[in-house]
Amino acid sequence: MSPASRMRTAAEGEGRGTRHSPGAERGEGEQRALLEVTDLAVEFRTPDGVVRAVDGLSYRVEAGRTLAIVGESGSGKSVSSLAVMGLLPDTARVARGSVRLAGTDLLTLSRKEHRARCGEQVAMVFQDALAALNPVHTVGFQLTEALRARRGLSRADARRRAVELLDLVKVPNAKARVKEYPHQFSGGMRQRVMIASALAMDPDVLIADEPTTALDVTVQAQVLRLLAEIQAERNMGLVLITHDLGVVAGVADDVTVMYAGRAVEQAPVVPVYTTPAHPYTRALLRSIPSAAGTGRLPVIPGRPPSPAAMPPGCPFHPRCDAARDICRTEVPPAAHPAEGRMSACHFASDIMAGREPAPEAGVTTSASGTSVPGPKGDPDD
């Protein structure tokens, strides 16, 4: 079943008994969604007026699976997860859409209830562990802050639990280290602490926003492995937000590619890499420096549009090497070029098959034309 059609059935069939029940019915066959985001739109108030940072994003997170949300800075990948968590800044608001967690639409709740719900069932790991941890409290104190506040754990129990948590994320010598402060931990160890504190409430879904971007490759590999192990053990749903297509290929089961606030492609991980169905995905994959390539690096000309000045039609058309007239005027609807795949491109099937879309009468071959304020750039061709 395609993610989108799954999404539809799940949206319609709310009463299908796919209620959340921790640990029960490990996923055989049709997976139930732990977290389901439907048609989410987030707006920001700015001096230049209201801009839409996320526009119509839908995805679902299933038990034991990893969904990677890929995009460049400004694509809305982080904002969408803040909306899910109820952590949007005051200048932002959710314009439409729903976020269903165990059958409840979180967006209909008050901010307080929303956060309380998330605190129990959805946890988040941020990129910058040093900034996310409080420098004046010990690691052990911070790990169990939520447990003491929500579950009323005693100090002694909390300390015991903190040691368990650090053990869980394989921090050596956990017993001594709970008494240390964040600055005494290395970058990789701090990220482990972040993961441990996210696991404290035993969440069903973990949202990790660029969890390894600040880490060295050797440490990144350790942390990704750890996340995967913990996920498998607990049958947790994992949302991995990243810009690194190498990481995605290594750990994701499903992929959502975002561009300018929208999901442009959604599919299981293998076809995204073998037969990308959106020109943006294709161009991103080509622009990764590879072992084979020594000549000029294929690049995407220009740069992502500002949310305040979104081009008409398809948001990617000014940079697209396959753009046609229709792309400049009409926003592409979600196409389903194959089972389980979504691509927001007028020519999704052509792109997926590796064909050039048929030329239209009076179309110039060059895609760039309209307002790309990017550097006078060097498109590869």
Add this chain to the structure above:
Amino acid sequence: MTESRPAGAGLVDERPEPGESVLEVRDLVKHYPVRSGLLRRSAAAVKAVDGVSLTLDRGRTLGLVGESGSGKSTLARVLVGVETPTSGQVLVDGEDVTGRSRAGRKQLRRDVQMVFQDPYTSLNPRMSVNEIVGEPFAIHGIDPAGGRRAAVGELLELVGLDPDHANRYPHQFSGGQRQRVGIARALALRPKILVCDEPVSALDVSVQGQVINLLEDLQEELGLSYLFVAHDLGVVRHIAHDVAVMYLGRIVEQGPEAEVYDAAQHPYTQALLSAVPVPDPSVRLVPAGGAVGASSSDGAVAGAGQPGVGGIVLEGDPPSPVDPPSGCPFHTRCWLAPTLPEARREAASADAVRGLRLIPQVCETDVPALVARGSADAGAAGAAAHVAACHFARELATPGTGA
């Protein structure tokens, strides 16, 4: 247990000159004192760079890779004259520039310029692009032919920016454009060498390529030499002709790009390469479909610390450069050493099992020299020799552990 200077550091200098070298680093050391106590006496030293020798040829790119704390950025800062080395020599066009006076260092900066990592903090937000790119002229008291403004316009054009935007301020540009401004500034004094410290790591993938292509074009056009410091091994592979791998202030492997990437000799290089996520879902870091449950964690455990499905995953973090391990600096994290027959032989004679990690004694006592091993040194006539600092490097010549 004598901490001897690696013999190989000297050897590298004596190998036949493959081309005309524009930058040569000889046995460079940069220690930062760690002061403590009332009198702020120097109690220890951070050995950021600990005996590095390098050669950069004209018109070529030397990639310098390593984890954070490996000393690669310190080395870059010493080369542009921001830091003075504790000992060792830096030769630009055959001339030693380390012992220079203030004025002499200023001269050095004309030849060696730097491109910084973060295009957001390396440009003064209160200066217009015209002022930023023209500042080197002002500092060095140069009046370029045709006037400063025209020169700035030319530089902006050279890096693919619109000269009409010279009156704008940094915040009016995107990250990629700012990095172009930084490159234009670095080129103002017509340097021979650009030291690029992570020049694209702050940029989005789609913009990264544009800047890399620009750097390659400029190299061809102006005959520049680059020292390209980066942690992204894919980017370095693309742009560099030669690659040096640093670990705890030392170079552990060095050679032509293809040889280092395809036939890595040092266990650290191999681990580094295998940890790079590959954009290919058939090379999984973790097994697909996490829902299979416990069985999927087996793979992860089995793969840890040894070459396997997901490659080599090193344990722990790099040790502190204040107190680097004795002998081979990598021995505490080395995945290879415990698997060697030498380790087992010595295990029998060792009176006590210290921990559970048995490695050959030589790794703990002797600093391995940076020398060519096995068949690799036969073809040293043409390109730079492929050298590695590992006592057991020859054991690694066998393929199969690559990424």
